[in-house]
Amino acid sequence: MSTRNEVLEPITVTDRVHWIGAFDPKMRTFDVILKTPNGTTYNAYLVRGSEGVAVIDTVKAETADQFFTRLEAVARYDEIRVIVLNHLEPDHSGALPELMRRAPQAALYISEAAQLMLKALLNNSDIAYTPVTTNDRVNLGDRTLRFLNTPYLHWPDTQCTYLEEEGVLFSGDVFGCHYCDEQVFNDCVGDFRFSFEYYYAHIMRPFKQYVLNALALIEPLEIRLIAPTHGPILRDHPRYYVERYREMSTPHLHLEIDHGIKTMIIFYISSYGNTMHMAEAIRDGAAEIGGFRISLYDLEGGEVEPFVDLVEEADAILVGSPTINGDAVKPVWDLLSSFAKINVKGKVAGAFGSYGWSGEAVRMIEDRLRGLKMRVPAGGLRVKLIPSPGELENCRDYGRDVGSFLIGKPRAREIDMSQLPAG
């Protein structure tokens, strides 16, 4: 029996919509950070109206032959009036230059934020396009495409396109996953839930607030079917996937406690107990300020992933590390390197630690925290070896300082630039 991958047939999605994408079953690592055990699909779609044809997204350049063969089975190039790119990443824009060469009459529609990216991706500043935003429409006679501006899902340029008369949402990477099954529809393919959740966790999770903004536009739509750019087409219970996105994007901690109560987490790791004693003193000082919850965690006692979950919903994160061989220790870097999976921008942060002779760790951690666009209000606290009673009081004062900042009442300070960290 020939597979769809071999015969390169288009797939009927609705009376007016065909899937004309590509299968890539051999792909194992996507965008450096994502694994897939059975490859992916690059989903592109063709919409037929009474007055012309629209192509929604294209495919990765290496799979363009599949795309053009399937397209040619359902439309002539001179029928194409409209090309929509919901997302310009090369796995969706790879066949665009050739498509525009074959259908030069077609008008290209992209989001406003996509304009500069388009020129940089194609290295062509002469390309003609129309920027669109929410509720702009393109008419294909008896079929209408409506655009939804849904930025940062997962690039600044991303948008969704809604085929009004069919109730089809072309969602771009939203609701997608790297899962390759030639049966294509979610009620026919294998169990892909692990892939759906994994994709969200690695691609959409850092942009939860943008997901919620997008859902505010998507949820009121009458959706018969969701057509994402990767993985199964969601025709069975499409609303489930919308609800799942809302569930995964909603902060859970604030559902369980008073919205006004903030959370501070103090992570530490300690060779001889010195950095631990600093952490405890910082906690005690912060507790004097009050008005927020404080948790103290030893990095040696836990795995990184649950800690990352805690950080995602916390408002302030302090990190304590000794300096060993001129560096912070590996568990600290393991934690900090995992912050890229979540959004930590604007959270209050700080670093502290005991050291033996040079004490570089604190400054290095601070640099990382600032690099993540976290707010580091007070200079990191370093103590040589065993903290004295006076140094423990400095730790308590550091806790008061960060605590005051956290509750929005920072201590007024007048300082000289020479007191700030160099660099």
Add this chain to the structure above:
Amino acid sequence: MAKAKLTFADIGVSVTVPAGTRIIEVSEKVGAGIVYGCRESDCGTCLTVVVDGMDNLSEPSNFELATLAEKKAGPNMRLACQTLVLGDVTVKPGA
């Protein structure tokens, strides 16, 4: 060297700096709420409201002016990654 006082209104911190210091060189180190993106006048993320002392800042370059226009910035706004402090100034995040 001439000194200037750069005050971040959102956190109540004033820093005495050598005249000619960029706002970006100070704001991150005191935890001010100004957020940075590209750090080279392109993205406009570090849009900053000049509460006081507009005349004590360096003139904006054409690049900065273009980004300010693109961001529809008000007349009291600058990009913290580009702006040099020449005299006493008070700023707060523009976003």
